[in-house]
Amino acid sequence: MEHWIKDKVAIVTGGASGIGQAIACEAAKHGALVVIVDINDQGAQNTLDLIKKNSGVGTYCHTNVTINTDIEKMIKVASALGPIKYLANSAGLQTYGTAETTSEETWDQTMDVNLKSMFLVGQQVIPQIRKNGGGGIVNISSLQGLRCQKNVLAYATSKGAAIALTRSMGVDHAAEGISVNCICPGSVDTPMLRYGAGQHGNADEVIKEWGSHHPIGRIGSPSEIAKTAMFLWSPDSNFMVGHSVVVDGGLGSIIL
Numbered sequence: 001m002e003h004w005i006k007d008k009v010a011i012v013t014g015g016a017s018g019i020g021q022a023i024a025c026e027a028a029k030h031g032a033l034v035v036i037v038d039i040n041d042q043g044a045q046n047t048l049d050l051i052k053k054n055s056g057v058g059t060y061c062h063t064n065v066t067i068n069t070d071i072e073k074m075i076k077v078a079s080a081l082g083p084i085k086y087l088a089n090s091a092g093l094q095t096y097g098t099a100e101t102t103s104e105e106t107w108d109q110t111m112d113v114n115l116k117s118m119f120l121v122g123q124q125v126i127p128q129i130r131k132n133g134g135g136g137i138v139n140i141s142s143l144q145g146l147r148c149q150k151n152v153l154a155y156a157t158s159k160g161a162a163i164a165l166t167r168s169m170g171v172d173h174a175a176e177g178i179s180v181n182c183i184c185p186g187s188v189d190t191p192m193l194r195y196g197a198g199q200h201g202n203a204d205e206v207i208k209e210w211g212s213h214h215p216i217g218r219i220g221s222p223s224e225i226a227k228t229a230m231f232l233w234s235p236d237s238n239f240m241v242g243h244s245v246v247v248d249g250g251l252g253s254i255i256l
């Protein structure tokens with residue numbers, strides 16, 4: 001039987017790196033027509049190379065997800081490719097600081113990239129999905145939207161709000177056959193995490209140490225998050241509405 005995502009357009013923001021790259025590759029593996037949405041041109045080319053190596057179909061649209069006119073252009077490119085039915089919002093920025101040390105600029109940038117982008121992209125993608133008979137949206141929040149480390153005020157706030165945005169969008173569009181859910185990953189081995197780990201010493205050693213705090217004994221891989229995203233897009237999860245799925249190796253469940 002043909003895979004449900006075959007020949008359907010799947011838009012992946014942040015598709016040039018990490019979790020977004022893994023979602024783009026996983027979708028393409030099953031026959032989706034993938035649109036990589038990012039500002040990192042080299043990373044996007046790497047994702048396209050990975051997709052094409054596996055005989056998948058993908059295209060890249062340089063798009064700043066905080067700019068409406070960029071999103072408009074991206075929608076034109078995506079709809080020329082085929083019926084837009086799926087969206088993963090994985091573009092994101094990790095920022096650090098407390099209420100005292102976070103600058104207003106960092107606060108605004110964190111909110112714009114991690115949160116407002118989900119609203120702006122969703123606003124333009126939802127009518128397309130509706131026109132094409134329904135589909136799914138997966139937002140990448142974070143375990144830090146539910147509980148957090150110290151010194152991540154703006155990031156944790158943006159991720160908590162992404163959970164609320166997902167709930168609200170899910171409730172608004174469920175009856176139209178548009179599912180909206182989010183994933184709250186724990187630590188996942190991506191360039192973003194490696195950059196953070198590098199601030200504390202040798203990245204490999206720090207990641208091993210962080211992994212040991214997860215009950216499963218390691219951090220996650222981007223493909224583990226991508227497989228969850230595929231499930232949330234799939235008809236198998238149709239009864240899940242505005243939900244947040246924690247995929248964290250048990251990190252959020254243990255008292256350290």
Ligand SMILES: NC(=O)c1ccc[n+]([C@@H]2O[C@H](COP(=O)([O-])OP(=O)(O)OC[C@H]3O[C@@H](n4cnc5c(N)ncnc54)[C@H](O)[C@@H]3O)[C@@H](O)[C@H]2O)c1
Pocket residue numbers: 013014015016017018019020037038039040043063064065066089090091092093094113114140141142143184185186187188189190191192193
């Ligand atoms: N890696 C983790 O441990 C982890 C854990 C929980 C949640 N997350 C979340 O997962 C998502 C993906 O993170 P990742 O670890 O893959 O990070 P990453 O840095 O590897 O990838 C993020 C991508 O977003 C893109 N991006 C940033 N600003 C953009 C903009 N304005 N317009 C378009 N694209 C933009 C970047 O260019 C990059 O390709 C993020 O939202 C992050 O907060 C990551």
